[in-house]
Amino acid sequence: MAREVLARRNHDEKTKKRKNIWMNNNNLNIGSSNQGQSTSSxxxxxxxxxxxxxxxxxxNKEQTSS
Structure with a gap:
């Protein structure tokens, strides 16, 4: 039981980190496109x-594979 709880918690932490990395990268992309470049919305x-x-x-691939 404890092993399953730890595995789930570890998986959740990895997922949270991946989401944060993606959000940070996405925010960088949004910011750079507005800095003097004529990129349309x-x-x-x-x-x-x-x-x-x-x-x-x-x-989704990672969710199904784990």
Whole structure:
């Protein structure tokens, strides 16, 4: 029982770290696109959607494999 609880907690911590890394990277991408570059909001949204779908895809793969 204790082993299962520890395994779950460890898994949750790794997941939280991955989400934080992804959010930080995503925020950097948003910031850099607004600094003197003529990137349209459509392009920014498109890039964010790609990042989000890749993250979800990888996240779901890890959920099913563990």
């Amino acid at each position: 459509k392009d920014i949204n498109f890039n964010q959607n790609i990042l989000a779908s890749k993250f979800t895809e990888n996240f």
